[in-house]
Amino acid sequence: MSTTSKRNVVIIGNGMVGHHLVEQLVENGALAQMNVTVFGEERHRAYDRVHLSEYFKGRDAEALALCDADYYASHGVTFNSSEAVVSIDRVEKTVSTERGHYAYDHLVLATGSYPFVPPIPGNDREGCLVYRTLDDLDAIRDAAQSAATGVVVGGGLLGLEAANALRGLNLETAVIEFAPRLMPMQVDAEGGELLREKIEALGVQVLTERATQRIEDGEASRHRMVFQDDKILETDLIVFSAGIRPRDQLARECGLEVGERGGVVINDQCQTSDPAILAIGEVALWSKSIFGLVAPGYQMAKTALSTLTGGDTSFAGADMSTKLKLLGVDVGSIGDAHGNQNPGARMFRYLDPLTQIYRKMVVSSDGKKLLGAMLVGDNSVYDTLLQYYANGIELPKEPASLILPQSGAAPALGPDALPETAMICSCHNVTKASICAAIDAGASDLGAVKSDTRASTGCGGCASLLKSVVDHELAARGVAVDKSICEHFQHTRQELYDIVRVEGIKTFSELIEKHGASGTHHLGCDICKPAVGSILASCFNEPITDAAHIPLQDTNDTFMANMQKNGTYSVVPRIAGGEITPDKLVVLGQVAQKYGLYSKITGGQRIDLFGARLEDLPDIWGELIAAGFETGHAYGKSLRTVKSCVGSTWCRYGVQDSVGMAIKLENRYKGLRAPHKIKFGVSGCTRECAEAQSKDIGIIATENGWNLYVCGNGGMRPRHAELFATDLDDEALYRTIDRFLMFYVRTADRLQRTSVWRENLEGGLNYLKEVILDDSLGMGKELERQMQTVVDNYQCEWAGAISDPDKLKRFRSYVNDSRPNPSIIMTSERGQLRPA
């Protein structure tokens, strides 16, 4: 491949749109024809600005990043971070930074926008900030440390995001809006009033029709804001979020055409007045419009790719419909939401003051087409309305039925009613036709369709619509989405769990008798038997060594030890929280010596003794139990360990007793059988030495209590746990974990860890929070009660087994001879035994 003929493409700006262009260039093989150099003025590589407020909830810069750290380098793209371009020379075709000059053949401006700060005297005082970049957020967080109150100037979309962030920093928060209502661009007077009520109910003060005249020293707080009528408001921190302005400075200085109110003018090919220079994203002005959303920016990036590679894709404007969740309040806006762009349009309005829901439809004068819609308080009908709007589908005879409350299921527009051209994912421009094409090319489930088309991997707003389209198309192709657990039950694991709970069924034989599929011998198999065994244990926690349960268990559960590759077993006693007395350590050593066991420290802060013969297990456990040990359930799909750091007892940084909490938690949940194993971690401070964020349940101490993280995983597919609740006291922590774990046990598939369960959970983390923290299903108390049953019925299975001669019979290697298994042969390595 010749490199001399490669063109130099320089991209200024590494925001979401600039990054998307790089991705497009990579994916379309364009790098074979060009050398790409990217300049970003920030320290960080491109990150997800749409979810910026999650930064204060524990998602750090790395978690927000849009690509892996080596993505650019591995594709041969030069990425210069912390290097701002200061000028463009269109004659020489070079750009300059403080570090040097760079030649270009094609230049792409993806410089985005900056927050507009109103020209108010005092707007540059210390503690007067903006909300746009990660550095801005760091500054807000720093300033918040010495603040009790915060004010956001601007009640639009970003302003409410910023208010949410301030609230997350525990500041008493107020929002000031110049217009008579919040989000004046998206909602009307009625919607704005409802929005105000909902936001005030969250403890955020809302002041509308306020114009700030000046900011000066306060008396009780750092600043005093003085308004037009001499009313005042004192606050410690001010965040300006009064709109954005295109960053067109470079373009102005080099003489490119810009709009009257800013923005670099582009044509349908995203070219500026200089055809060698393109502009995309929020800096670009197309047909006198700036598009301040990510989806149109991505479409411009695709157009730029086409222009750079000689294609003929044009940018033809973009739909500005959006659905948002601001401060937990749904707001949706579709097309001509105000109904002021279509003369003769008719409005349908529905307002429910009790549940605080407002819906408005703008309909053509003949009542046949949806021109726009506005939603506050509930976005559940958004997807349906958007499809009517975007695809020009004729409305039903009574259009009002679309926004009126339904006694039964809402009349969702079925996926079969959507035309092939229907846009399902606007972030990645995926239509129903491309989803069908992916399925025809072999994608056989939702995950495959997502990875093949990238649908629903942008903002994620189309997730439920995508799922219904995929399910429908698979069904239409005769791909039965059979969720039966195996041939013995035509039920999912969750259905079996509910049956067992509701009917109080306590044995496998009763379950298969009453609910088994016909046409089998009703013996079950190695899929359904352990799954049902686990469900029965989760519900009733009877010893798995009982005669009725023995045949259900995998060999590890049968013998309460882990079978190793040569047929011997390993023994793992519980060492709660990783804390062990010297006396107990000595006993472990003595037992290992006596029975010739290979000893290894596990990743979960306990000790694994390998190479035990089946017939030795009862004697080994007799000695361990006599020394005060109990079973560690290392063999079960159940709670394994609660890993801890040493905490405030010894560590100079610790703020809570993490070991004490770990021991309490391990003792509470030990013996809980679940769809898969469960691991906990407890760290005594934010240094996180227990690596709690890689666990199913992670707990990190704060000055005020405990922060709870959920659904993390190490292993094959690492996943950072997500922050679930903050500053819980001990009791609230137990209660929340009780509910969370029981809900997982109830709804997960067999052998599904919490991380995968969470990723497949419709509604995601927010839904989980609603169920567990807000008790939206009204099942919180029931879940707690169910957990208490498990806790109350706990008994050490090994202690039960060694005191029962019938159960002990099971541990004979052979029923008619006591000679040992001759095929177990050991050799020595590094001073210990290992399988030969």
Place this chain on the structure above:
Amino acid sequence: MTATAMKHAPFTQSRKAPTGQKLCSRTDLVAFSGVAAWLETSQGAKQIALFYLPGHERELYAIDHHDPFSNANVIAHGIVGDIKGATVVASPLYKQHFRLEDGQCLEDESVKLPTWKVSFKGADVWIEG
């Protein structure tokens, strides 16, 4: 992971075990599960797995205890079930299924475990010669 199966010549029922050997008693068995036992044959001692399905058309099965895929003696510790009409045991290590009736492996038709005829005589379990 691919286990290398030891595809040894099947140890067939025609091979002479001493006629009418008593293996153990009914109480040694575990309902709907397996236990291991030693069987004296003219070829020397052999480990076998006994499965007990009380109330089913055929209640007793004897099959080789040796798992050819893992080379470990573990078959008696597998889970018993029925797959597409056949009564089977699943190896506890790599989960292949073996038909109890004739020892045929469902996942690999070239692998077949030896089986024996067993029956109750009163309270005892006897293997036929």
